[in-house]
Amino acid sequence: MILPLDLILLGFALIAAVTATWVKDLLSAVVLLGAFSFFMCLIWTEMGAVDVAFTEAAVGAGVSTTFFVAAVYNTTRRTKD
Amino acid sequence: MKKLLGIALAIAALLVLLYGIEDLPPWGVSDQPASLHVSPRYIEKSLAETGVPNMVTAVLADYRGCDTLFETAVIFTAGIAVLMLLRRAMP
Amino acid sequence: MIEQFPALIVVTPLIFAFLVTMAGLWNRKLCFPLVLIALSASVVFAGGMLAVVISGDKPIHYYLGGWAPPWGIEYVIDHLNALILVSVAVISLLVAVYAQKTLEQEIHESKLPQFYTLFLLQITGLFGITATGDMFNLYVLLEIASFSAYAIIAMGERGADFAAFRYVLFGTIGACAYLLGTGYLYIITGSLNMADLTPLLPHLFYSKALLVGFAFLIVGIGIKMGIFPLHIWLPDAYTLAPSAVSALLAPLFTKVGAYVIIRIMFTVFDPSFAIKLYPVTDVLGWLAAIGILFACVMALAQSDFKRMLCYVIVAEMGYILIGLASANRFGLTGAILHIVNDMFMMACLFTVAGAIFYQTGTRNIYQFRYLHRTMPIISALFIVGALSVVGIPPLCGFFSKWYLILGAIQAKQWGLVVVMLLSSLLMAILFFRVIEIVYFAPPTDQRHAHHKHGKTGIVMDNVPLSMVIPMVLIGIGIILLGIFSGVIIKHVIAFAIPSM
Amino acid sequence: MIQHQEDIIIQTVCRILIPFMQVYGLYVLAHGHGSPGGGFQGGCIFAASFILMPIAFDLAAFKKRFAEKRIILLCSLGVFIYAGIGWLCLLLGGNFLDYGELSAILPVDPVMARYYGIAIIETGVQITVMAVMVSIFINLITGGRHKEETQENYD
Amino acid sequence: MEIVHSATPLVALIASLLGAVLILLAGAKRPNLREFWTMAAAVTQFSLIYSMLPHIMQGKIVVFTIIELYQGISLQLTVDSFGMLFALLASFLWIIVSVYSIGYMRTLNEHAQTRYFFCFAMALFGAIGVAMAGNVLTLYMFYEILTIATFPLVIHKETTEALRAGRKYLAYLLTGAAFVLFSMGLTYYLTGSLDFIAGGFVAGSGSQDLLRLLFVAFIIGFGSKAAIMPLHEWLPSAMVAPTPVSALLHAVAVVKAGVFCCLRVILYIFGPELLMNLGLWILLACFVSITIIVANLIALTQDNLKKRLAFSTINNLSIIILGAALLSPDGIRGAMLHISFHGFMKITLFMCAGAIYVATRKENISEMGGIGRQMPFTMAAFAIGAAGLTGIPPVCGFISKWYLCLGTLEAGQIIFLFVIIASALLDAAYFFPVIYNAFFKKTAGKTPRIKEAPVLLVAPLIVTTAFSILFCMFPDAFLHFFSLATRSVQTIMGVL
Amino acid sequence: MIDTLSTHYNYWVFAFLLVVGLYSMMAKNNLMKKLIGMNIFQWAIILYFISIGAKRGAQIPIVAGAHGQGEELAIHAAEYINPLPHVLMLTAIVVGVATTGISLALLIAIYKKYDTIEEDEIIQRLQQ
Incomplete structure (x- = not known):
């Protein structure tokens, strides 16, 4: 647990989360969500929760993002907000 | 309207959460109840x-x-x- | 064997859910018998546990995996949840029998195995929520129940998928809020077991974190059970769902949520926390009061029968909360009794709505004119259910209302008393409006025709017996629950109430 | 998706990658006892390998190996293994999921019986997770419009 | 007081419930069987209740606990002398009204007769239950059953007017029931008991103001059924119902149950002593006095015979409550006697109105010129009944009014004596034109031809007329109303 | 409240993440955005739980090189990170993915039926 690393990762995660809800392109939003998941994964590794981080990498950042992409593929990329 | 409601709800939730943070054990200490019980x-x-x-x-x-x-x-x-x-x- | 019942009652529907899936791949006709077997077994298990609990006067503890709490997960069956388990088991069995025919009409045949699987998983979740003694385990089971609910609700008519989507959003907020509340309890105590938390919490009653955690727990469960300001998802979801689904979910899911609130407020937390330390019960009481009036008025504005009933559910939830708000023996007796009674009443009304839809294809109450000519039994059952909700003795709805009123009087909450009385009048208006149409409003073209032939034979319902019989049983249940409410209170509920 | 597009690079990479991913998935499962990993993670990796198949080749090729019925069967089989072990423990006289009781049928002491019990249920979890993830993905990516080879004339 | 534990009250109750079920099963296809069940249930019920009379006359009470509900609450049937009085009245008149309704419904070839007879039996189930209820909860239960069972009878015709009347009926009665529910809860909270005790049981359990509130809530609750003045609106509207129903509503079941409940509240929950201390009786007495006078004045203006009778009913019910509110032994006795005697007389009048309607389809008094010569028996009975209500001997109304007057003197409240006398004069004022019209006014045109209603309609009303006269000569004959009332007064006041 | 910032900063981040998720679930009009908000919401709670388990200077909860050795090793609780929150969150993550799966399936079903995933347009089309 290193404070600067903590802060940087948490900050990145926060930024990723906010931008994911912000951007108008859904595919970008989904990818940003994947990035958010990935930062979370790093944070947890850094906190010592290796199992959770592993799961997060496989499930959250991997499968979940795939699902989202699949859904965007099947619906639309455009959004008003 | 929906935005306003969302903002109000979010701010309320934030205030509640921040209100509760004070009494949580500091992060990373090893003698918090969660680690002891x-x-x-x-x-x-x-x-x-x-x-x-x-x-x-x-x-x-x-x-x-x-x-x-x-x-x-x-x-x-x-x-x-x-x-x-x-x-x-x-x- | 009987000591294994707490696990069996949860696991049997689960295992049968997989069996149904597998059997469905092979032969779809096998699914329904399997569901019946699983649910009958559950009724036996639940009944057995209730008998043991009543005769033994102490709760059954079951350690899953053989690990003692607080390390392992524990299922505790005491008077309170044994009663709820029995009601859930009985209602779900009856609704399952009832559901068979409506499903044939409303759901494509190829989806039936999956539907039955989710149906069983739903019931697994409800059993688990009721039986478990572990906060986190409750979350997982809540999610099983919710997931299956999302999916089977979405199978309904036009708009059901969107209603289900909103339900997913709200349900996730609810479940996550519950999880967060559990997290708050965990971080300041280090335990997840309900029984283990009980002695740990009173030292921390002044902790802000505990208060926040409690708030999240209540909000989370409140969303799932649809108490007043958090009920927004409920009317759409339950109205548009297939008849069988609303007949299962509407009576059971919300009431199980009410059970969880009672469990958390009065078993996990000391009653003094929510009553004396913080005015939680008062706040809930006023929410309930506003909610009841709001729901009654909204129900009056509906012409869709099922949507009207959905608002009635919101009002009934308000009654249960009033019981909690009065926070004395009477109020809690009323609340617990009302959970059981309301399961039967709502099951009755929603199955009636389904049966009417099955035969006539409409849910608009203004098209129910003179329905009793073509559906005499169903109409009679509707009368039973409706009068019970209005609170006419000796039907069961009256007795719970009576204890709730006693509780509110004892707590000197005159406002709540007035609201309860007023709402029962509103309910009367609500239901007599429909009764009038069903019984006394002949279709205009027939008005003179039947006057001439006073002895026209009655056409019996076209609803198949497999639907009518469970409905009749539920109706009889309403009457019996009313007459024997004293027995239930004396032998079960009296022990289920925490000492104040 | 999934139009049949011949892309030699992707196909080749996938052909090489898929077996390794599957081995890795099994490794994660098997090593879950001593290092991070277990049924969920292994299952997801396994699922990822299968998800690559329809992406790189086409759905029909994938369907040949994984008919929908088979996937459903695997879904329920995994959980069934898990719950079945629980039942087995129960039948052997212990509480539900009390793997220690497995020592009655396995030639080991109760502690090691728990060890093996965990291994078995992790396998079950892996099967379910793998099958469900694949199934969800297939359904999401095609919007539920994929064909079964047994019903070519339909649709 | 000696207690006899016996299941007879329950069996008597179940007789009508079972009757209702059998009526339903017989259905529209077998009208004879259906009406046989009606009669069988009525006769069985009456004989079972009558069989308990000896116990009551010996000063015992018959008790049967159906089921224990909670500490101090049970569903309990208790037959004491007052309850017996009402139960006898209701079950006896049910037999007569049954005969009458069979004639009425068949002659008019009404629709939905099965529902009619079913609800009739259910209403009697409720009414007898009210009579035999041993505590407030049981009373409330049967009270609600009575309300609900009467609803389909009120809107039997299914016309818009009938539906509106039915809504009004429910609105008033269910609101009243809500008040009762509240006061019942309060009573239980204050005393921990709900059992009726002669002379009251709530004394000293709460502050005076709370008890006043309780009393007012009770009276508003039951008063809605007893049609005390601001709450009477539903009753005239409910006149759209078929005449036997109106007879049942006004003479026996519904409004009498309301009055019965009011008396239960006054005498068996609060008790004369407490009410005297609270000073509420005078308020109640004033209220009902206003009702008496105003109802009579309104009755004068009504042209519809049934509506006129309805306002007469409102007046008489209030007289009964006035008698009880005076809290003097004779007043109470008069009130109790008036419950039963008014029942016999008023049912006669309603059956006359029904018979006239069946024979001539006339409902308005102004159209009834010369009808007395067409229907001599009917109108003679009407005249006797009207005379009785006015208080002219030798009809039984005289006896009850006599005791009521004695009661006012006993209580030292001369003003209420004038109220009663004034009401009697007004009674005469609105009944006399009817009789005059019927016998002495010429019909326009044709010579009158004797055309009585069918015998099934006329016979019952002659029987009740005969009883009305009999009870004046021998107030204690056959149904022993006089001794029952006397005994009730004894148990309540301890003196005579 | 502010003085807790130095010792509780990850809880602060958790609170903000949660609120971002909540806001986006409530206020966004696009259903996909709502789902993204839902994911953030869930992941914030997971962050909170993992933070509970963290211990400064402790090892990850795996006994190194202990395969099959059993009881000989003396293990002290303070040396290892609390594994319980990790277990809970493994479950929660999987539940989260399952939620995502179901809601995306609903989303696609909705898109197929109404040809849009904007909430107001769907409501409009439902009312037609």
Whole structure:
């Protein structure tokens, strides 16, 4: 647990989360969500929760993002907000 | 309207959360209740009691095996649900 | 064997859910018998546990995996949840029998195995929520129940998928809020077991974190059970769902949520926390009061029968909260009794709605004119259910209302008393409006025709017996629950109430 | 998706990658006892390998191996293994999921019986997770419009 | 007081419930069987209740606990002398009204007769239950059953007007029931008991103001059924119902049950002593006095015979409550006697109105010129009944009014004596034109031809007329109303 | 409240993440955005739980090199990170993915039926 690393990762995660809800392109939003998941994964590794981080990498950042992409593929990329 | 409601709700939730933060144990200390009450047994005994060095696996699959069973059932539910929702009716 | 019942009652429907899936791949006709077997077994298990609990006067503890709490997960069956389990088991069995025919009409045949699987998983979740003694385990089971609910609700008519989507959003907020509340309890106590938390919490009653955690727990469960300001998802979801689904979910899911609130407020937390330390019960009481009036008025504005009933559910939830708000023996007796009674009443009304839809294809109450000519039994059952909700003795709805009023009087909450009385009048208006149409509003073209032939034979319902019989049983249940409410209170509820 | 597009690079990479991913998935499962990993993670990796198949080749090729019925069967089989072990423990006289009781049928002491019990249920979890993830993905990516080879004339 | 534990009250109750079920099963296809069940249930019920009379006359009470509900609450049937009085009245008149309704419904070839007879039996189930209820909860239960069972009878015609009347009926009665529910809860909270005790049981259990509130809530609750003045609106509207129903509503079941409940509240929950201390009786007495006078004045203006009778009913019910509110032994006795005697007389009048309607389809008094010569028996009975209500001997109304007057003197409240006398004069004022019209006014045109209603309609009203006269000569004959009332007064006041 | 910032900063981040998720679930009009908000919401809670388990200077909860050795090793609770929150969150993550799966399936079903995933347009089309 290193404070600067903590802060940087948490900050990145926060930024990723906010931008994911912000951007108008859904595919970008989904990818940003994947990035958010990935930062979370790093944070947890850094906190010592290796199992959770592993799961997060496989499930959250991997499968979940795939699902989202699949859904965007099947619906639309455009959004008003 | 919806935005205003969302903002109001979000601010309310934020205030409630921040109000509660004060009384949480500081991050990373090892003598917080969460680390003292139940978990020591998992850490100290799980290897002896289950033979599994990875405590998370031991707790996940054995001590709290019931959770995991239902969690698997949750996945199963999701699978069946998606199948039922999206699959068009077969003749 | 009987000591294994707490696990069996949860696991049997689960295992049968997988069996149904597998059997469905092979032969779809096998699914329904399997569901019946699983649910009958559950009724036996639940009844057995209730008998044991009543005769033994102490709760059954069951350690899953053989690990003692607080390390392992524990199922505790005491008077309170044994009663709820029995009601859930009985209602779900009856609704399952009832559901068979409506499903044939409303759901494509190829989806039936999956549907039955989710149906069983739903019931697994409800049993588990009721039986478990572990906060986190409750979350997981809540999610099973919710997931299956999302999916089977979405199988309904036009708009059901969107209603289900909103339900997913709200349900996830609810479940996550519950999880967060559990997290707050965990971080300051280090335990997840309900029985273990009980002695740990009173030292921390002044902790802000505990208060926040409690708030999240209540909000989370409140969303799932649809108490007043958090009920927004409920009317759409339950109205548009297939008849069988609303007949299962509407009586059971919300009431199980009410059970969880009672469990958390009065077993996990000391009653003094929510009553004396913080005015939680008062706040809930006023929410309930506003909610009841709001729901009654909204129900009056509906012409869709099922949507009207959905608002009635919101009002009934308000009654249960009033019981909690009065926070004395009477109030809690009323609340617990009302959980059981309301399961039967709502099951009755929603099955009636389904049966009417099955035969006539409409849910608009203004098209129910003179329905009793073509559906005499169903109409009679509707009368039973409706009068019970209005609170006419000796039907069961009256007795719970009576204890709730006693509780509110004892707590000197005159406002709540007035609201309860007023709402029962509103309910009367609500239901007599429909009764009038069903019984006394002949279709205009027939008005003179039947006057001439006073002895026209009655056409019996076209609803198949497999639907009518469970409905009749539920109706009889309403009457019996009313007459024997004293027995239930004396032998079960009296022990289920925490000492104040 | 999934139009049949011949892309030699992707196909080749996938052909090489898929077996390794599957081995890795099994490794994660088997090593879950001593290092991070277990049924969920292994299952997801396994699922990822299968998800690559329809992406790189086409759905029909994938369907040949994984008919929908088979996937459903695997879904329920995994949980069934899990719950079945629980039942087995129950039948052997212990509580539900009390793997220690497995020592009655396995030639080991109760502690090691728990060890193996965990291994078995993790396998079950892996099967379910793998099958469900694949099934969800297939349904999401096609919007439920994929064909079964047994019903070519339909649709 | 000696207690006899016996299941007879329950069996008597179940007789009508079972009757209702059998009526339903017989259905529209077998009208004879259906009406046989009606009669059988009525006769069985009456004989079972009558069989308990000896116990009551010996000063015992018959008790049967159906089921224990909670500490101090049970569903309990208790037959004491007052309850017996009402139960006898209701079950006896049910037999007569049954005969009458069979004639009425068949002659008019009404629709939905099965529902009619079913609800009739259910209403009697409720009414007898009210009579035999041993505590407030049981009373409330049967009270609600009575309300609900009467609703389909009120809107039997299914016309818009009938539906509106039915809504009004429910609105008033269910609101009243809500008040009762509230006061019942309060009573239980204050005393921990709900059992009726002669002379009251709530004394000293709460502050005076709380008890006043309780009393007012009770009276508003039951008063809605007893049609005390601001709450009477539903009753005239409910006249759209078929005449036997109106007879049942006004003479026996519904409004009498309301009055019966009011008396239960006054005498068996609060008790004369407490009410005297609270000073509420005078308020109640003033209220009902206003009702008496105003109802009579309104009755004068009504042209519809049934509506006129309805306002007469409102007046008489209030007289009964006035008698009880005076809290003097004779007043109470008069009130109790008036419950039963008014029942006999008013049912006669309603059956006359029904018979006229069946024979001539006339409902308005102004159209009834010369009808007395067409229907001599009917109108003679009407005249006797009207005379009785006015208080002219030798009809039984005289006896009850006599005791009521004695009661006012006993209580030292001369003003209420004038109220009663004034009401009698007004009674005469609105009944006399009817009789005059019927016998002495010429019909326009044709010579009158004797055309009585069918015998099934006329016979019952002659029987009740005969009883009305009999009870004046021998107030204690056959049904022993006089001794029952006397005994009730004894148990309540301890003196005579 | 502010003085807790140095010792509780990850809880602060958790609170903000949660609120971002909540806001986006409530206020966004696009259903996909709502789902993204839902994911953030869930992941914030997971962050909170993992933070509970963290211990400064402790090892990850795996006994190194202990395969099959059993009881000889003396293990002290303070040396290892609390594994329980990790277990809970493994479950929660999987539940989260399952939620995502179901809601995306619903989303696609909705898109197929109404040809849009904007909430107001769907409501409009439902009312037609």
